[in-house]
């Protein structure tokens with residue numbers, strides 16, 4: 001018998017003896033207090049690799065809103081309810097989770113979109129806590145790349161006190177998105193429903209306007225990260241391809257919102273898709289490419305960790321979730 005085994009056995013015997021001795025005491029002890037329910041979600045982040053790049057999915061929470069007629073311009077309420085029920089979702093509530101990406105290329109730490117900044121709904125705003133939980137220092141972020149100017153993507157650029165969340169990072173935005181939302185003429189002629197967004201864009205970018213870098217869709221925004229024109233949801237909305245070594249992935253961002261609705265039914269046009277026909281055209285172009293290339297695809301509003309593989313199914317597509325892995 002080796003020394004280690006003998007010691008293990010001895011300690012095991014000692015423990016068994018202790019248990020026997022303690023037995024009657026334990027029997028007389030009062031019942032253990034129950035553990036109170038935590039009542040809040042656990043941190044939401046998940047890490048995977050694309051070639052040499054380390055990608056971290058960062059959840060910012062979820063927006064829940066009541067499903068009403070008109071949410072999808074070209075689908076009836078019963079059709080939407082059926083699509084939700086078929087996906088085991090509540091039929092009267094639309095759930096829109098938010099999951100942004102951090103990409104560590106080895107030489108650059110790049111964020112793609114930033115979450116709601118805790119300014120959209122009480123059930124979202126966990127991005128910075130989740131970022132901290134991953135060990136990423138906001139001061140170490142080199143670049144923040146923005147897909148489009150909706151508040152759930154840009155508000156996280158600023159903390160609650162309006163200071164910059166990533167003080168050392170360059171901020172890169174799609175040039176056509178900037179041209180549209182920063183145009184005072186477009187703002188004054190916009191319908192009232194869009195005025196709040198024009199104001200929010202000015203709140204977020206106003207004081208840093210001269211430092212913001214605009215990129216033309218199609219251009220590389222960081223080593224191996226290339227923007228893709230994906231207009232329609234907003235005038236300058238962009239998707240991104242991320243490539244390292246012989247692997248690549250694409251984030252389609254808001255080309256498809258809720259996956260159960262718009263991946264399964266690519267013709268459907270949400271009320272918040274500013275140009276519905278162009279959104280559908282863009283969606284099919286990107287999802288067809290993803291299906292043909294069998295590439296990993298991320299979607300900003302997909303179920304966490306918000307990435308998977310796209311296959312064609314019937315008149316639409318199927319999202320096949322990425323398998324969980326503890327190995328990078």
Ligand SMILES: [Zn+2]
Nearest residue numbers: 150152254300
């Ligand atoms: Zn969004």
